[in-house]
Amino acid sequence: METRKPTGTAFDYIDIDAIDNHAHAITTPKHTPIQDAPSRASRAIQTGSVLFSMVRPYLQNIALVPKEYSSCIASTGFYVCNSTGLLAPEYMYFLMLSPYVVDGLNQFMKGDNSPSIGKDDIENWLYPVPPIAEQERISSMMKEILHEISEIDSSLS
Incomplete structure (x- = not known):
């Protein structure tokens, strides 16, 4: 994982609290x-x-970094997944949100006060890697399903 230390007079910082774990999105980074x-x-991120x-x-503080937050610096409490071209970013996002990954990695948690997993646990996990066209199809279907769920949820409120 690439590191980047803050420079200048202030910077935008994404810590665990900056993730909405229901919407799985970055809310507002702290201008620090x-x-x-x-x-x-010290975690470098990109779009x-x-x-x-x-x-x-297990709290699923997981988010895909949009362009507007690509210059932020993230906490070392995050594992930053970057595509090397093998995984499409949106597919990687949905994969990391999946029960297969979240529940699978939970088995490696250690500690009582702040149970956590290590980077090796994430890096050594086996991830399904379908062809890019299939990853894009899966991502498209996931976005469509989540949009429909959101519309249903809004109509019930």
């Missing part, structure tokens, strides 16, 4: 003065990165 930079602020919280992974 450089002198107040937490030591955990299409998937942030996966290694602390209490």
Whole structure:
């Protein structure tokens, strides 16, 4: 994982609290003065990165990084998944949200106060890698299904 230390007078920081674990999206990064930079602020991210919280992974603090947050710096509490071309970013996002990955990685949690998993647990997990065209089809179907669920949810409110 690439590291990047904050520079300038202030920076935008994504910590675990900046993820809405119901919408699985980044809410508002903290605009932080450089002198107040937490030591955990060192994960480089880019458009299409998937942030996966290694602390209490069962809470599913997982988000796909959109372009507007690509210059932020993330907490070391995240594993930053970046595509090397083998996985389409949206497919990688839906894959990391899947019970197969979340429940599978939960078995490796250690610690009582802040149970967490390690980067090796994530890197050594087996991930299904269909052809890119199939990944795009799966992602398209997932977005359509989630949109329909959202519309149903809105109509019930």
